[in-house]
Amino acid sequence: MEQTRMGIGQQEGYISVTGGKVWYQITGNGKGVPLLVLHGGPGCPHNYLEPLRSLSDERQVIFYDQLGCGKSDRPDDPSLWQTERFVEELRQVREALGLHLVHLLGHSWGTILAAEYVLTQPAGLQSVIFASPALSMSRWINDGIEYRTKLPKNVQDALKQHEANGTTASQEYQKATQIYDRYYVCRMYPMPEPLIRASRGMGHTVYQTMWGPTECYVTGNLRNYDRTSRLHEITIPTLFTCGRFDEAPPKTTAWYQSLMPNAEMVVFEQSAHMAHLEESQKYIEVIKDFLHRVEAKSE
Secondary structure, eight states, X not given: OEEEXXXXXXEEEXXXXXXXXXXEEEEOOOSEEEEEEEOOTTTOXXXXXXXXXXXXXXXXXXXXXXXXXXXXXXXXXXXXXXXXXXHHHHHHHHHHHTOSSEEEEEETHHHHHHHHHHTTOOTTEEEEEEESXXXXXXXXXXXXXXXXXXXXXXXXXXXXXXXHHTOTTSHHHHHHHHHHHHHHTOOOSSOOHHHHHHHHTOOHHHHHHHTOSBTTBOOSTTTTOBOGGGGGGOOSOEEEEEEXXXXXXXXXXXXXHHTSTTEEEEEETTOSSOHHHHTHHHHHHHHHHHHHHXXXXXX
């Protein structure tokens, strides 16, 4: 593990994992149990989750860019872009950083990664936060189909036509998906700066291999993913969060919550898929409260 001190309470470096090296950053030195953050995508680096640094006044907050994006290596090996390898990568990161006790927060694809890791029953895991979850791809796809019916007719037609013709790289299709994203991914305009930086560091190969060309058109190897039949096995304290206009809508998120024995849920009324950006202050308060209650029970 390579490590660089960045000042009081902050360090960053690289960790060797299966397939290459991944970049990590630790902020904070409080006494609370560390929080390890799993970004979405797959292939959308940590930058857009930076508001979570506000939690570092009480605990270490750890980000890392998963292999294939951001500041991490980008190996040219398609066999690496599998959920199982990313779960092993998470295990390797946690071991390298000596996180004997840890909270997990996964966002979007990061909730798949979190769920798969939790189901391996690792020791020392204190809680898990599923932010804007994607735990059943069939539900995600069906929710997206319903959302698309609410878009302007010309946008619907452009999405449908280019997907049918295999021309999703066209400028017209990209403009149509931007409108979808404005409704259901992030409703802030202009786009917040951390999200711009994340988009610049995007690992497009990973995203297209595992997810597909856009948020609303899933064609990758995650297309048939569904872990809902095993969610009842996750018994540690669990928090679900989503926005009122989220790609992971409240009705679906509530269904996931209902399948778990020790889960609660919060909906952010002014947000889409990026509540941590769209309602940052409230989001941080909710996460802090949840972590405080979990740690109070374990004392």
